[in-house]
Amino acid sequence: KNKNEAFTCGKEQAYNAVCKAAGQYIFDDAALVYVPGVEVMPDGYAVTDLFEAVGMAEAKSYNFTCADGYTEEIDAEDLAEVRIFINAAGDGVDATSIAYPDYTLQNILTITPVA
Numbered sequence: 001k002n003k004n005e006a007f008t009c010g011k012e013q014a015y016n017a018v019c020k021a022a023g024q025y026i027f028d029d030a031a032l033v034y035v036p037g038v039e040v041m042p043d044g045y046a047v048t049d050l051f052e053a054v055g056m057a058e059a060k061s062y063n064f065t066c067a068d069g070y071t072e073e074i075d076a077e078d079l080a081e082v083r084i085f086i087n088a089a090g091d092g093v094d095a096t097s098i099a100y101p102d103y104t105l106q107n108i109l110t111i112t113p114v115a
Helices: 047-054 076-081
Strands: 024-026 031-033 061-066 071-075 083-086 093-096 108-113
Touching: 047 076, 047 083, 061 076, 071 076, 093 108
Parallel strands: none
Antiparallel strands: 024 031, 061 071, 061 108, 083 093
């Protein structure tokens, strides 16, 4: 069985269309982002570079929400210290925590600007 399932990205996608090696998919009000593995980006993906790539709205702070529902609000002036990376197990995307520097924000699902 083919383990490379096809997914529709965006409002429509032609049947059997396949997208490979895309860095980001940018929609009307959201973006999906590919985070390279440690073999490509050993230090992770700088959040400031990520925000520039997807045209993230500028805000005074941003909510980083994990799969378990934990949310950490990070001020814009601290973003230069935040990196997103594939976790040590290789099965999720983590981010630098500003509030708890000895820990990471595990399994990041969303990053949203705070109004």
